Amino acid sequence: MRVILTNKLTWTIYFLLIITLIVLYGMLFSFSPQEYYDIKLEDKLINNQWYTVFLHNFSTALIYILLGIATFGVASLILIIVNVSAIALSITTMYSITGSIKVSVFTIFTHGLIELFAIAVSFNLSFISIKWLTNKLFKNKIFQVENMAEFIKNILFMAVLYLFASLLESYLTPLILRESL
Numbered sequence: 001m002r003v004i005l006t007n008k009l010t011w012t013i014y015f016l017l018i019i020t021l022i023v024l025y026g027m028l029f030s031f032s033p034q035e036y037y038d039i040k041l042e043d044k045l046i047n048n049q050w051y052t053v054f055l056h057n058f059s060t061a062l063i064y065i066l067l068g069i070a071t072f073g074v075a076s077l078i079l080i081i082v083n084v085s086a087i088a089l090s091i092t093t094m095y096s097i098t099g100s101i102k103v104s105v106f107t108i109f110t111h112g113l114i115e116l117f118a119i120a121v122s123f124n125l126s127f128i129s130i131k132w133l134t135n136k137l138f139k140n141k142i143f144q145v146e147n148m149a150e151f152i153k154n155i156l157f158m159a160v161l162y163l164f165a166s167l168l169e170s171y172l173t174p175l176i177l178r179e180s181l
Contacts, residue, residue, distance in 0.1 A: 012120060048169065048170045049170065050166045050167050050169075050170035050171070051166070053165075053166035053169050053170055054162055054163050054166035057115065057118070057162045057165065057166060058158075058159055058162045058163075061118065061119070061122040061158060061162065062122075062155075064076055064079050064080075064122050064123070064126055065122050065125045065126045065155075066126075067079065067126070068123075068125070068126020068127060068128075068129070069126060069128055069129045070129075072127075072129050072130040072133060073126060073127040073129070073130040075126075076123055076126035076127065080119065080123055083119065087108065087112060087116075090108050090112075091104050091105055091108050092104075094107055094108060098177075098180065100180070103176075103177075103180045106176065106180075107173055107176050107177055107180070110168055110169075110172055110173050110176060111165045111166075111168035111169035111172070111173055112165075114161055114164055114165040114168065115161070115162070115165045117161055118158050118161035118162050118165065121154055121157060121158040121161070122158055124154070125146070125151065125154055125155070125158075128145060128146060128151070131143035131144075131145045132145050
C-alpha cells in the first residue's frame with residue numbers, strides 16, 4: 001500500500017482519469033443558459049495577450065494551492081471539480097459554435113492539455129497539509145511530503161507549463177479556429 005500511495009505516476013494517472021470522467025460527465029450533462037451559447041466566434045478569434053492569460057492562470061493556481069493548504073485540500077477538491085466542469089462546458093460551447101466535436105476538442109486541448117498537467121501539479125501541492133497531517137496522525141510515512149526545495153521546484157515547473165500553455169492559447173488556438181472555419 002505504501003508503494004502505491006507514494007508513486008507519483010500512479011497518482012498522476014489516477015488524477016487524469018478523474019479529470020477525464022468529470023469532463024465527460026460535464027460534456028454529457030452540462031446545461032447552460034442560452035446566452036452562453038450565443039458567443040460570437042469572432043470573439044474567440046482575437047488573440048489574447050499571452051502574459052494576461054499566464055498571470056490569470058498562474059495566480060489562480062497559487063490561490064488553489066494556498067486555499068488547499070489552509071483547508072487541508074477540501075477547497076482544492078471543490079475548485080478542481082469546478083475547473084474541470086468549466087473545461088467540459090468550454091468544449092460543449094465550442095461544439096455548439098463550430099458544430100464539430102473534433103474542432104472543439106482540438107481547439108480547447110491544444111493549450112488545455114498542458115494546462116491540465118499544470119493543474120495536476122497545483123492540485124498535488126495543495127494537498128501538502130493533509131498529507132503531512134495524515135503522516136503525523138498515523139505516525140507513519142503514508143504520503144510523501146515535499147520539502148521546501150521540491151515545493152519551489154514544482155511551483156517553477158507549474159509556471160513553465162502555464163507559460164507554454166498561455167503562448168499556445170494566445171497564438172495557436174485562434175489560428176486553429178480561423179483555419180478550421
